[in-house]
Structures are given as C-alpha cells and as structure tokens.
Amino acid sequence: MATGIEITGALRPGYETILTDAALAFVAQLHHMYEPTRRSLLGAREQHQAWWNAGHGIDFAGEMSSVRDDPFWQVRPAPHDLTDRRVEITGPCDRKMVINALNSGAQCFMACLEDASAPTWDVMVQGQVNLRDAAAGTISLEDKGKSYTLNPKTATLIARPRGWHLDEAHMLVDGERVSGAIFDFGLYVFHNARALLARGSGPYFYLPKLEHYLEARLWNNIFTTAQSMLDLPLGTIRATVLIETLPGAFMAEEILYELRDHITALNCGRWDYIFSYIKTFQADPDKVLPDRAAVTMTVPFMAKYAAHVVRTCHKRGAHAMGGMSAFIPVKDDEAANERAFAAVRADKEREASLGHDGTWVAHPGLVGIAREVFDRLMPTPNQLSVIPEGHATAADLTTPPDGPKTLAGLTNNINVGIGYIAAWLRGQGAVPLHNLMEDAATAEISRTQLWQWRVSDVVLDGGETVDAALIDRVTDEQLAVWKAAVGDNFFATGKYLEAADVFRTLVLADELAPFLTLPAYEHYFAG
Template structure:
C-alpha cells in the first residue's frame, strides 16, 4: 500500500481524487516502473559526467540506420489536427476555467514548470481537472469576488503535463521512498478521466517534459500501454506531445518519435528549458559560455538550428512541430511598452510559422488572436506538415554559440529574476510576472545557471569588471535591498540563501527546484 502523508486536508482540497482505487492504480505504476525510472536517472548522471569531462552531445551512431529509414508516426486524432495556438497555465482552478474558455485550440494544464508542487497545489489541480472533464468546474476569486465557470460548449482541448522524471512526490511513499511525481500526476489524472475523455474523443492527451534520451520516451510509452490495458481502453488511444527541451534530446528526435510512434503526435520547442539545458550540459566547457539571456534568441546560432531541425524531423515523420513560448506578456497602463511587447510576440510567432511550425504556445489569453493572425499568414490549413526544407543540421550547428557579452544590468537582472521567482515558488506560485515577462522555473534556472557559470570562469563584464564572489555578494545584497524597498517578499531571505548557495557551489546543481522542494509543504 502507498503511504499518503498530510491526509488531513485532502477531503476538502480534492474529495474525488485520492480514492483507494486511484491510489492502487498509481501503486501499480510505481511497482512496475520505479526501478526503470531510477536506472534512467542514473544514466543521466553518467552522461553528465561524460559531458563534464569534455565530451559533446551528438547523434547516436548505433541508431543511424533508424534515422535513415522511411517510417512515420500514427496520424493525430481529429481533436489534435489543428493546434494553431495552444495556451499554457498551471493546473489551478481559475486558470483551468479561463484557459478552456479561451479561443485557443488546446490548453496545456501544467503540473510542471509553472506550478509550484505544494501538496495543496497538486491535490487541488487534480480536482480542478476532474471537474473540468465533467463540465462542472467553477470558482469564485477570493479577492475580487468574481465568479468563473466553465462554458458547457467550450472547444479548447485539454492536454496535461505531468512532472519530469527527476521530481519526486514526497507526500506519496512506496516502501518508505517518495514516488515519482510523474507517476502521481499521470496516474491520478488517467485513472479518473481517461475513459470519459476517450468516450468523447477528447483524449487522454499529455505533454511530456524534460526528456534527455529516447529510452525515457520509451518508458512513457510502456506506462501508457500498461495504463490502457489496466483500464481496458483501446490500444494507443492515449496520445502525447513531447517537449524537446534538453540539449541531448535534440540529437535523438528521430529515435524519440520512433519509440512512441503509435502515440506520439508531435514535438515542441521548449526553448527556455532548452537554453538552461545548453548551459547545464556544457557547464564545464569554458569556451561555450552563453552571453546575456536577452541576446540568446531563436533567430540565431544553436536556437535557430534547433527550431529548423525540429520542424524538418517532425514533418519527415508526419508529426506536428509545435513552437514554444514567448515570455513577453501584455503590459497594462503603459501603451508604448505594451505595443513594443506585443510586436516582439508577433515577430516571434511569425518566425515560427515561417520556419514551418504547425502551432505555438502563449501564456496569456490576450495573445491568442495575435498568434492566430501571425500563423494564419503562413499557414492557411490546419497544419503545414507537408512543408519540408531538406535542411539537415550538423552537430556543430546545433551547438553553435551566439555572439554577445554581458553587462552589469544583465548580471543584476539574472539575480533579480532568480530571487523573485524562487521566493514566489517557495510561497506556492509557479508562474510569476517579473519585469513584464512571464517567468517560470525554466527561466529562473537560466538565470541561476548563468550566474554560476559566469562566476565559475571569472567571465568579464563589458566594462572590464571580472565576475567573482565579491561582485556577486555585493549585487545580491543590492537586489535584496531593492526588493525589500518595493515591499518585502515573504520568502525572500530563504530565496537569497538558496541562490547564494547555488551560485557559490563548486558544482552546478541539476535543478533549482529539487533543492527548493524540501522547503515547501
């Protein structure tokens, strides 16, 4: 039997979710697949040691024949044929309602980077999705008193993103050990909702994050096979889109699609995690230090090649090539700044459409129409999977470093973003507007990873000042003082201590969130 901690509030948070039958289903998944998941995480660590030792990621020689063969993934179901614009938001009740009521084609309900995984957030998120699948989701905003209710005729398709393989769920124990958060998120949602969604030809559909090797995709495939058999659903009725958001995975896109070819309908450019993964994977490669985040853009160097390679790979295999997230959001009260932000989003979406992507992401309902217009200019049909450029990028192109430097404002911005986001995350909020940008765990990871790498190699600012421990300590304190002057954040001190520890560590931590997870309920 699984041991469930902190049961006290579950009856009020999620009365329909933690049933004996649902927990037994999660337990079966954990029993069958935990050892395999653990072995894959060990393989990640071994690969990281090789990269730290000087090896570069590249195409796998033993799967070359598979990459050269002609094969395609299964056709996407009707509900996932037109994915022009998808909206993403954490699995929080009000956001679930707003997203599904929107004009977006699909909504990615997130248990990963934009949701701080407090036990309450996980439990209430599952309940909100349970209610939404049954058309009964509503809520009253505690501050404004406004009532939100799901439209009975909404057309937006629900897609759920569980946590990545590396994240545990400390409130669900198996033999005294935390069960993988992915097992909990997937298992609870699938058990309660898969049959109803399948009956209505609306799923179940999933987004799969943080994959680093095709064998990790194969694990997801086998879990979905198992789940379908347990609940007597048609084989391969569960469909997935996988995010290519790690540097090793970009060299294995054909293998990933092949491993899930009966159910994987697309790949997505998870750009922010991808930038973070570039830094982390090449952390010990001093000649590959990225410039300021603002200069690491999708139209240049390794990111441009990444987008083009993903499109070509997906279209060759009959899969959707989904674009990623622009971090810019509408700015209230400043028309000039808002117009500039919207233009940046418009340019980003036009670039994706011109590259051949079949759809894109937005994080705010106010950006849906803009993104639709940008894509409709290049993509009059439901998708453009027939668009093939013939481009095949070399490993060196997929690793190409963008040009640019770092100034003190860039350095300070990274500190501010990492501080403000971590403080918010510790307080239970996983998607945070900071300086008119929507930040999530991935962008906070970029910020702290760059700080670590810049300091590790004594990178020089544009004015000639060397980045060292003294400079970081000075600017960190200045950032804390500035944030306090604006109004103290509850978890700012804990966030500052954590950032200080991460940046001054001799080794780059794999994930900010794994250490921070110990500090949340």
C-alpha cells in the same frame, strides 16, 4: 487504503475524491513496475554529464542510426482534436486559470503541473481536482462576486506532469517515494480518460525534460500498461514531447520512434533548452553564452534547433509546435504594450514561416495575435508538408553565439532569480516579472549562467570579473531593490530572503545542481 501505501500530505475536503483507494493502487502498481527503470535512467543522466564534463562532445546516437536512416516509419496520425493546434495557451492548474484558459479561444490548453506550478502538496492535489472537473466539463467558480463557467466551445485539454527527476514526497509505497511524473500522470489518466473520451477527446499529455530515447521508451511502456489496466485501446493516450534539453534535441527522431504509437508532436521548449545548453556544457569555457536577453530564437544555434525540430517532426508525420514568447500585455502603458504585442507577432511570424504547426502563448490577451499570424500564414489545419531544407549537425546545435556579457545582464539574472524563487516558495509557479511571464526555467537560466560565468572566470564587457564577491554584492543590492518594491511583504510573506539564500547557495556551490527544484523541494515542500 491498499497495503503499503501511505499518504503523508494533508487530506483536505475534496481530496478524498482524487486520492481514492483504487486510484492510489493504480499509481502504486505503475510505481512497482517502473520505478527501478526511472532510477536507472536518472543514474544514466549523471554518467552522461560526467562524460561531457570530462571534455567529450555530444553527438547523435550512433546505435540508433538505423532508425534515423529508415525512410518508412511514421507516427500514428493525430486524433481529430489535435490536428489543428495553431494556438495553445499554457499555465498552472489553479481553478480560475483553468476556466479562463479553456475559454480563451485557443485550440489547446496545456495545464501545467510542472514548471508553471510550485510542487506543494496542495497545488498538486487541488490541481488534480480542477483538471478532473475540467475534463468532465463541470468546472465552475464563484470568486469575489463573479461567476466563472465554461463556454460551449473550449480548448482541448492537455496535462503536463512533472519531469522524471522529481519525487512526490507525500505518497509512499512500501516506504519509498513515488515519482512525481507517475503520480501526476496516474491520477489524471485514472480519473479522466473515460470522461474525456465520452466528450470526444482523450487523455493527452505534454512530457517535459526528456534527455534520452530510453526515457521516452519508459513513458511508452507506462502508457501501454495504463491502457491495458484501464481497458483502453492502444493509442488512446497521446503525447507531445517537449524538446527542451540539448541531449533531447540530439535524440528527437529516436524519441518519436519510441513513442510512435502514442506521440502526436514535438515542441520547442526554448527557455529550458537554453538552461540545458548551459548545464550540458557547464565545464566548457568555450561554450559560455552571452546575456540571457541576447540568446533569442534568431541566433544561429537556436534557429538551427527550431529548424531541426520541424524537419524531424514533418519527416515522420508529427506536428512541430512552437514555443512561448514570454511577453505579456502591459497595463497602463500603451507604448510598452504595443512593443510587447509587436515582439509576440514577430516571434509567431518566424515560427509559422519556418513550418511550425502551432505555437504557445502565456496570456489570454495574446491568443488573438498568435491566431491572426497563423491564420494568415497557415490557412490549412497544419503544415506537415513543409520540411525545412538541410540537416542539423552537432556543430549547428552546439556553437555558442557572440554577444554581450554585461553587469546589467548579471544583475537582471539575480533580480529575476530572487523574484521567481520567492514566488515559487509562496506556491506560485508562473509569475509575471518585468512584463514577462516567467516559470522555473527563468530561475534555472539565471543561476546556471552565473555559476558557469563564475567558474569560467568570465570578464564582463565593463571589465568586472564574475566571482563570488561580485555575486554577493549584487545579490545584496537586488535584495534591497526587492525590499523597496514590495514593502512590508518583504519580511512577512514575501520569501525574498529565503529565495536569495537558495539562489546564492546554488550559484556559489562547488558543483552545479542539475535542478534548483530538487534541493529547494526537499528544504521547503517535502516535509
């Protein structure tokens, strides 16, 4: 192993094929070059949040008006296998999921090392093993007497690395942790770029949680450096950026500009966007959102956000991807299953009619519904020519909707928050809860909303004031609900008590933690 590199995680059979000296040296070089910039940008995030907490508003960046006003620049055209993205399936990188997703009939599979995966060492490295085999077209699995192999035609593979905020605690360079984003990206592109190109595809990425155009510039510099180190032509690496933060929405056009040689699309990451809205306005009692269930894509500020993303993308020649409806098929309940399918169908009809070039689903059983909608409403490979009228103002993107604030909504936040965090602590990142597919954004919305309701002294529609006593009481009640539901697993392997402790601590903290995964990772996974 190269001097200065230390791996502290367990080296299980097969890991040596991913954690090679050459691959780790590649990651270490990217770390040496770009870690100071990452740290600086994370510090800038804290400064921006302090500015908003002081009562200042958020608006489009004045210093970048020349980029927004220039009518001529365009992004590089998409490669052939990213020109039609009408249905994309998302999910974690466990072996069976990867095979089933690639075989699902979707155009693309976003293999998620971020919010749909718990960042344990084994999940991260085994995920790289699985993606390496998928990129080579050789992935297979024997499980419980059943064989899983790839179909002749599969979805285009896109990897999502972790966001800039997360470290990888198990790889140290000169005693310093590497970025989780650089670890995930570096290993994937090092091992898979040439195999993907040989199969007529390429190294494609979804980039999460960007808040500023300088964060996009950092990714662009890393792409350029990686291509040079691997002797790949400029533009070989292609990215889709999730516009899933409120600050990112205000810089969508600038993000496209910074990545114009490498970007193909922006995506409406709706659940993290709601979380980011709450986090950005955490200190503003006039920006308190109603129950999570009431914040749909049809409320004004969310509808304006979606139109803004489509308009921005198509103006610059980029694709605009829709988001994920959280509904999944419901077993053994035909009526509930039809309601779920109807909700997904309506969501996809809204997206296709607005001008989106494709959408996400969370389950193979929903690929057909999404495809039927987009085939019907988008008969061409994409609809880059559709540009929604108007333009988004700061008020459009920041005015909260009216809606209920209820004890039932508070209770659901606590129930789902405990259930998701418990699964996350067990190593699961994507979890079906109450007939919805949830990822880390679920717990983030739940805990940030309750934190904001508490510090804003929100009075619920039933007359209850949201305070520490109410949150404590309902948390205890929902622990009892989970204990009744899971039985013996509650104490043994369920992690529900630990999850409730994480959730309660974060909701009752004096300051709002920027991500629940930061303290939870340190306490449970970094050792």
